[in-house]
Amino acid sequence: MKTVLLRFAANESGATAIEYGMLASLVGCGIIVAATTLGTDISTFFTTVGTKLAGTVVP
Template sequence: MNALTSALCSGILRITSKRSERGATAVEYGLLVALIAAVIIGVVVTLGTDIKTAFTGVESQLPAGAAPSAAPTP
């Protein structure tokens, strides 16, 4: 009877530990996705401002009325 109880407890512990590992893995992936999203947002905000400044500088150097013409229709 003692061997049966030991085997049963061992099996339950293995099942429980596998479930908790899956849950921990899901949490780790969630945190990783959140970190990647935060980095992407930070890069877009930083580079977005720099790119806007660069395009504004180029626009100010263009001659007045130098808007692109519409593409000709075939």
């Protein structure tokens, strides 16, 4: 029983999986923040362009 507990305590594969999971969640949060920011900026840009184009007369 003692050897089983010692092997379990020495096993680091679970810790590695948790680290990869935390890294993936951090990357996901970064992607969400970037997409939200860029989406707002792109929307504002196209609104501005559309407004300027609406004021011009095409012959």
